Amino acid sequence: MAAAEDSRPFAGLSDVSISEDIPVEGDISVPVGSSRRDDELSTLDEPVKETILRDLRAVGNKFVHVLYPKRSSALLRDWDLWGPLLLCVTLALLLQGGAADSDDQGGPQFAEVFVIIWFGSIIITLNSKLLGGTISFFQSLCVLGYCIMPLTVAMAVCRLVLLGGTGMVSFAVRLAVVTASFGWSTFASTAFLTDSQPPNRKALVVYPVFLFYFVIGWMVLTFSPSQ
Amino acid sequence: MAATNDPFQFQEFEEAANMLEIHRDATTISIEDDGPEPQKQRNAAGFSPDADNDDPHDADDTAELLSGQKKNAPFWTFEYYQKFFDIETHHVKERIFGSMMPWPGKNFIHVYLRRNPDLYGPFWICITFVFAIAISGNISNFLVHSGRPNYRYTPEFRKVTIAATAIFSYAWLLPLALWGLLLWRNNKVMNLVSYSFMEIVCVYGYSLSIYVPAVVLWILPFEWLRWCSVVVALCLSGSVLVMTFWPAVRDDHPKVIIAIMSGIVLLNILLAIGCKTYFFSTPEESHPDDSSPANEAIKAPS
Numbered sequence: 162m163a164a165a166e167d168s169r170p171f172a173g174l175s176d177v178s179i180s181e182d183i184p185v186e187g188d189i190s191v192p193v194g195s196s197r198r199d200d201e202l203s204t205l206d207e208p209v210k211e212t213i214l215r216d217l218r219a220v221g222n223k224f225v226h227v228l229y230p231k232r233s234s235a236l237l238r239d240w241d242l243w244g245p246l247l248l249c250v251t252l253a254l255l256l257q258g259g260a261a262d263s264d265d266q267g268g269p270q271f272a273e274v275f276v277i278i279w280f281g282s283i284i285i286t287l288n289s290k291l292l293g294g295t296i297s298f299f300q301s302l303c304v305l306g307y308c309i310m311p312l313t314v315a316m317a318v319c320r321l322v323l324l325g326g327t328g329m330v331s332f333a334v335r336l337a338v339v340t341a342s343f344g345w346s347t348f349a350s351t352a353f354l355t356d357s358q359p360p361n362r363k364a365l366v367v368y369p370v371f372l373f374y375f376v377i378g379w380m381v382l383t384f385s386p387s388q
Numbered sequence: 389m390a391a392t393n394d395p396f397q398f399q400e401f402e403e404a405a406n407m408l409e410i411h412r413d414a415t416t417i418s419i420e421d422d423g424p425e426p427q428k429q430r431n432a433a434g435f436s437p438d439a440d441n442d443d444p445h446d447a448d449d450t451a452e453l454l455s456g457q458k459k460n461a462p463f464w465t466f467e468y469y470q471k472f473f474d475i476e477t478h479h480v481k482e483r484i485f486g487s488m489m490p491w492p493g494k495n496f497i498h499v500y501l502r503r504n505p506d507l508y509g510p511f512w513i514c515i516t517f518v519f520a521i522a523i524s525g526n527i528s529n530f531l532v533h534s535g536r537p538n539y540r541y542t543p544e545f546r547k548v549t550i551a552a553t554a555i556f557s558y559a560w561l562l563p564l565a566l567w568g569l570l571l572w573r574n575n576k577v578m579n580l581v582s583y584s585f586m587e588i589v590c591v592y593g594y595s596l597s598i599y600v601p602a603v604v605l606w607i608l609p610f611e612w613l614r615w616c617s618v619v620v621a622l623c624l625s626g627s628v629l630v631m632t633f634w635p636a637v638r639d640d641h642p643k644v645i646i647a648i649m650s651g652i653v654l655l656n657i658l659l660a661i662g663c664k665t666y667f668f669s670t671p672e673e674s675h676p677d678d679s680s681p682a683n684e685a686i687k688a689p690s
């Protein structure tokens with residue numbers, strides 16, 4: 162008996178039956194996230210200040226992620242281009258006002274800085290996508306743009322140092338600051354970008370990023386104020 | 389039921405299933421429902437089943453045919469350019485070292501490119517060269533002029549644009565012209581070796597790689613060092629180009645060979661000397677503003 166039951170463990174199920182007069186009915190519905198619909202409706206009604214603050218908080222959160230580059234996907238997951246635009250305009254404005262009277266051999270104009278930063282980022286992104294990277298176009302632009310932040314901070318510091326004089330000491334301080342921030346920018350952006358590349362091409366992707374931040378660091382270092 | 393006895397009269401046959409009921413021993417092949425066996429027989433005989441596309445054997449055959457060839461995407465799609473970035477880090481390193489140390493008998497295209505020209509090397513080497521020239525020229529000007537009292541340092545950012553125009557036209561327009569020229573000669577004289585446009589761009593791009601360390605060396609304001617490095621870089625880069633293009637023009641008329649080869653070498657020399665003289669000023673070429681007569685004349689009345 163026990164052996165027969167073991168060999169046919171589901172034998173008892175054949176006896177189960179439902180009598181025909183019990184109606185089988187009900188609702189089949191997919192649970193829609195009705196709470197999300199409420200949120201979308203409510204963002205239309207919220208005050209403008211809250212909308213702006215939410216975006217500002219997102220941008221500020223990404224700045225913090227660049228300051229402490231750990232392996233987090235916050236920059237990649239919700240990318241935005243506000244931060245890079247803000248940094249680019251700030252850097253280009255700070256690079257103005259230097260040797261501007263002799264416009265022949267002077268420093269980079271506003272448009273030149275803008276073009277270098279945006280076209281440089283686009284070319285690096287195209288390069289990494291052509292080499293088989295899995296990161297999307299705007300995610301890569303977002304990362305490259307946000308990682309300019311250390312160099313923008315260095316530019317502000319350099320302008321402050323230049324207020325004190327243009328001698329050898331100030332040059333040494335500026336060189337140290339720019340070198341440190343260039344290293345920080347390159348390290349931060351490669352921490353975000355290299356995970357999405359095939360392993361035997363990582364150096365091919367990192368080198369253009371290195372060159373990009375090197376050129377921007379060069380522009381920051383060679384800023385000379387008009388007298 | 390089949391109609392009867394006149395063999396020339398049009399007979400209409402029922403479906404195979406009905407006929408099979410009547411004659412159970414007969415085998416019939418019906419076209420509508422294919423069992424697996426008649427299909428396998430058809431594939432084995434080498435027929436191409438044109439109607440039936442979801443046969444897995446069929447997909448395997450065409451997949452094997454395609455894997456040996458590169459897909460020909462049109463040139464305005466992303467995939468077309470992706471096949472020129474199909475290289476790895478060690479490939480790029482080998483190609484750069486191969487262009488810096490040419491060996492007689494080793495044709496760069498045959499040994500290093502091996503039918504896989506890439507666009508990564510030429511593009512990024514050109515950009516590196518542009519910024520290396522601009523930055524090194526700026527530093528060397530600063531070092532040469534810094535002792536003098538009325539020298540103001542300027543970053544000279546305009547020179548980046550000029551350098552970029554010169555170098556990109558050398559590395560991309562000149563290969564276009566050379567490719568057109570070789571194509572034209574190929575129509576007249578049957579050459580054994582012919583190069584595609586991408587391979588020529590690749591050779592030119594990688595041959596510029598020796599100039600990047602040379603340009604950095606030019607920062608030091610010693611004229612003998614600069615001229616030595618110019619000559620060395622010219623020899624290495626020129627010999628890579630000459631050894632690559634020699635097999636392509638070897639079978640041609642001697643005057644044409646001399647014209648093409650000397651054109652390649654001369655343009656290379658022009659690039660090197662032009663870069664050196666435009667971007668790097670020598671210690672003797674200081675502008676004479678300390679003791680000019682105009683200054684003396686201004687100072688005299690006061």
